[in-house]
Amino acid sequence: MLRERKIAILGLGKIGGALASSLVRNKIVSKENIVGTTGHRDSALEAAKRYGIKTLTDNVRALADAQIVILAVKPQTMKKVLLEIRDAVRDDQLIITLAAARTTRFIEEYLQKAVPVVRAMTNTPCLVNAGMTVLCPGRYASKEHIELAREIFAAVGLVAIIDNEELMDAVTALSGSGPAYAYIMIEALAEGGVKVGLPRSLSTILAAQSLLGAAKMVLETGEHPAKLKDEVTTPAGVTIDGIMALEDGGIRVTLIKTVDRATEKSKELSQ
Ligand SMILES: NC(=O)c1ccc[n+]([C@@H]2O[C@H](COP(=O)([O-])OP(=O)(O)OC[C@H]3O[C@@H](n4cnc5c(N)ncnc54)[C@H](OP(=O)(O)O)[C@@H]3O)[C@@H](O)[C@H]2O)c1
The missing domain is CATH 3.40.50.720 (NAD(P)-binding Rossmann-like Domain)
Structure with a gap:
């Protein structure tokens, strides 16, 4: 058509x-x-x-x-x-x-x-x-x-x-605006990889593919992201230490504020 x-x-x-x-x-x-x-x-x-x-x-x-x-x-x-x-x-x-x-x-x-x-x-x-x-x-x-x-x-x-x-x-x-936020997350995760010795190009692929894979898991399984996160988080394992650093940096509230502020800006521009 x-x-x-x-x-x-x-x-x-x-x-x-x-x-x-x-x-x-x-x-x-x-x-x-x-x-x-x-x-x-x-x-x-x-x-x-x-x-x-x-x-x-x-x-x-x-x-x-x-x-x-x-x-x-x-x-x-x-x-x-x-x-x-x-x-x-x-x-x-x-x-x-x-x-x-x-x-x-x-x-x-x-x-x-x-x-x-x-x-x-x-x-x-x-x-x-x-x-x-x-x-x-x-x-x-x-x-x-x-x-x-x-x-x-x-x-x-x-x-x-x-x-x-x-x-x-x-x-x-x-x-x-979401892709811009995701690029910053990919860039920052890749920097983390570089910090611990990974070559930058490999580090960027690992970061991007992890976000892509996680996004596909959410969309294709229909599971709640928290449940999928729990499945990666072994007791006393590696991931929980990473999560602790994320929470310490206030990632959740930062992302909530990101969408909240950008929405306000969009409303302001709509006037
Ligand atoms: N970028 C995004 O991720 C995104 C996402 C969602 C929505 N949007 C929306 O999409 C719209 C375009 O954004 P953009 O990022 O694509 O902007 P952009 O790259 O600056 O593109 C604007 C285009 O409009 C052309 N233009 C300017 N005056 C014109 C006229 N009088 N007649 C016809 N064309 C004219 C420009 O040509 P010249 O270069 O010759 O001036 C340029 O090709 C915006 O309203 C934005 O809110 C963008």
């Missing part, structure tokens, strides 16, 4: 580019059916080379033939782009917005028409088909629109659907 649709991605930066290349690589959409835009001619030429798709700097031209329009510009650029495309957008097009802190109501109001909008919070691991995307429908989006959006993001990772848009700030703080 999706392969025949034409998609315009307005804002072919990190996340728009990751999505475009994943859709093409996974043969979800053919190259000929995707067009992307950037803010500058140079970046458009570079993106065309990198992703092998047609690129433009003219948003209105880009969306003319599209059935699905993906807004992937920075939140602060969104207003300008919406004003630019307002007269060209049709209500038979599905608008999918990827921007943090920009509500479906914000998009609908700037477009000034009853156009279906789906808000999506995704993350950069969609580049390796391990993305996490949460979708939320706007006022005019039907079940079919959500299904179409689900099809796009299911090709590049897991998808969850929520109705309460207020939760999107928390989603942004947890899974939108």
Whole structure:
């Protein structure tokens, strides 16, 4: 169904580019059916080379033939782009917005028409088909629109659907920003390995694969993380000493505060 649709991605930066290349690589959409835009001619030429798709700097031209329009510009650029495309957008097009802190109501109001909008919070691991995307429908989006959006993001990772848009700030703080927190954990664990004599490259692989494996265990067994942790923790063994150091450093409260603060920031930006 999706392969025949034409998609315009307005804002072919990190996340728009990751999505475009994943859709093409996974043969979800053919190259000929995707067009992307950037803010500058140079970046458009570079993106065309990198992703092998047609690129433009003219948003209105880009969306003319599209059935699905993906807004992937920075939140602060969104207003300008919406004003630019307002007269060209049709209500038979599905608008999918990827921007943090920009509500479906914000998009609908700037477009000034009853156009279906789906808000999506995704993350950069969609580049390796391990993305996490949460979708939320706007006022005019039907079940079919959500299904179409689900099809796009299911090709590049897991998808969850929520109705309460207020939760999107928390989603942004947890899974939108989450990869950044995980990179810091991988980097720090790898430093630990270096501290005790492992070569850095090996240490980084051990750290990354341990996080990946643990994440897969949680997702695929459905077990509570605490139970899985207990299974690694032999009485008077090695792990419990490591855990003691983690708890001493306040890892739990630090991570809880991380999501809490980032959620507040997202709320603040949404105002
Ligand atoms: N990065 C993430 O992990 C992540 C995760 C979840 C959600 N998001 C959301 O995704 C959106 C994009 O973030 P990003 O990190 O991908 O930003 P980015 O890398 O800076 O990309 C922004 C893109 O928008 C283009 N652009 C600027 N002005 C434009 C215009 N008037 N018309 C069309 N394109 C224009 C830029 O082109 P130039 O380079 O030529 O200016 C660039 O290609 C944000 O709203 C963010 O909240 C990002």
